[in-house]
Amino acid sequence: MMNRTGCERVVGRLDRFLDGDLTATEQARDAGHLEVCATCARELEARQKELARVRAALSGRPEEIEIALSLVHAALEERLEERAVPRYRLRIVARRALVPLLTAAAALLVLSLMRWTPFGTDITTITSLELPSWNVSLPTGTSLLGELEEAK
Amino acid sequence: MDTTDSELVARVLGGESERFHDLVNRHTGPLWSTIRGSVSNVEDAREILQETWMRAFERLDRLREPGRLRSWLLSISLNLVRQRHRRRGVVEAEPNEGLDRFPDEAREGAAERAEQKDEVESMRRRIAGLPPRQRQVLDLRLNHELSHAEIASVLGISAESSRANYYQAVRKLRSADDSPTTEKR
Numbered sequence: 001m002m003n004r005t006g007c008e009r010v011v012g013r014l015d016r017f018l019d020g021d022l023t024a025t026e027q028a029r030d031a032g033h034l035e036v037c038a039t040c041a042r043e044l045e046a047r048q049k050e051l052a053r054v055r056a057a058l059s060g061r062p063e064e065i066e067i068a069l070s071l072v073h074a075a076l077e078e079r080l081e082e083r084a085v086p087r088y089r090l091r092i093v094a095r096r097a098l099v100p101l102l103t104a105a106a107a108l109l110v111l112s113l114m115r116w117t118p119f120g121t122d123i124t125t126i127t128s129l130e131l132p133s134w135n136v137s138l139p140t141g142t143s144l145l146g147e148l149e150e151a152k
Numbered sequence: 153m154d155t156t157d158s159e160l161v162a163r164v165l166g167g168e169s170e171r172f173h174d175l176v177n178r179h180t181g182p183l184w185s186t187i188r189g190s191v192s193n194v195e196d197a198r199e200i201l202q203e204t205w206m207r208a209f210e211r212l213d214r215l216r217e218p219g220r221l222r223s224w225l226l227s228i229s230l231n232l233v234r235q236r237h238r239r240r241g242v243v244e245a246e247p248n249e250g251l252d253r254f255p256d257e258a259r260e261g262a263a264e265r266a267e268q269k270d271e272v273e274s275m276r277r278r279i280a281g282l283p284p285r286q287r288q289v290l291d292l293r294l295n296h297e298l299s300h301a302e303i304a305s306v307l308g309i310s311a312e313s314s315r316a317n318y319y320q321a322v323r324k325l326r327s328a329d330d331s332p333t334t335e336k337r
């Protein structure tokens with residue numbers, strides 16, 4: 001059994017104790033009391049439980065959060081895609097390795113190996129080529145010369 | 153917590169934009185309940201939540217102290233809530249507003265974990281009955297774990313007022329609770 005004044009002091013500022021709102025000295029002093037006084041310790045426990053209930057009540061309903069979360073992720077995904085590296089289009093000015101041309105903007109795409117498939121066409125008829133990535137395969141020995149521009 | 157907010161923010165700004173999803177996962181829960189508690193319908197709450205995140209995404213480079221991400225996000229949402237209220241002509245912090253926070257849930261799944269749920273539900277009702285400011289501070293303190301200084305800056309009040317509102321709220325909830333729950337241990 002502790003002295004009444006000690007208990008009064010501790011219980012009187014127990015909410016602040018729990019909130020970490022006392023000075024270090026006060027906190028330590030009350031913690032010492034709570035260690036040896038069962039009555040106050042019981043009160044502390046009750047208030048902790050109460051706070052846990054308040055927290056639980058304050059947190060949203062999981063079903064609702066889940067829906068909200070998936071909407072945010074989807075919107076974000078869309079935004080990220082918009083921001084993603086721009087796609088490029090190659091405006092073809094020449095086929096097959098010809099004399100390397102002037103402009104600095106001119107880009108030479110030479111890619112060896114493998115068969116060229118995109119439109120299932122013969123390379124000599126393409127005038128513009130959208131590049132899905134930097135890896136475009138052309139038939140061996142061929143090359144395309146053109147200007148890169150951002151595809152919209 | 154393995155990665156801090158600051159680290160994640162730095163990575164996003166450094167080009168790993170997809171890491172923003174991690175921030176969304178981490179902070180949507182508390183944000184949602186705050187927004188949900190401030191507007192009367194779910195659709196509005198969803199829109200505001202989305203808008204909050206999209207704005208945060210666009211303006212992330214303007215966040216001066218990444219460690220304060222949480223209060224920054226809250227400020228964005230609370231602003232959006234205010235704008236919406238203004239547009240709809242709702243008086244800010246209208247006393248009834250909180251009652252909508254926890255609309256009837258009589259739908260699917262209401263039967264499971266009944267007792268625990270009842271307890272939470274009754275606490276929700278009690279919280280809804282608190283004055284708006286107290287409710288707000290309680291939410292920011294316990295749900296978002298903001299310090300009183302942070303709460304003060306988010307709500308534009310003093311830290312002392314934040315403390316006072318918080319302790320009043322806690323005391324009120326406790327006295328409302330006294331009869332049945334305390335006995336139940």
Ligand SMILES: [Zn+2]
Nearest residue numbers: 002007037040
């Ligand atoms: Zn004692």
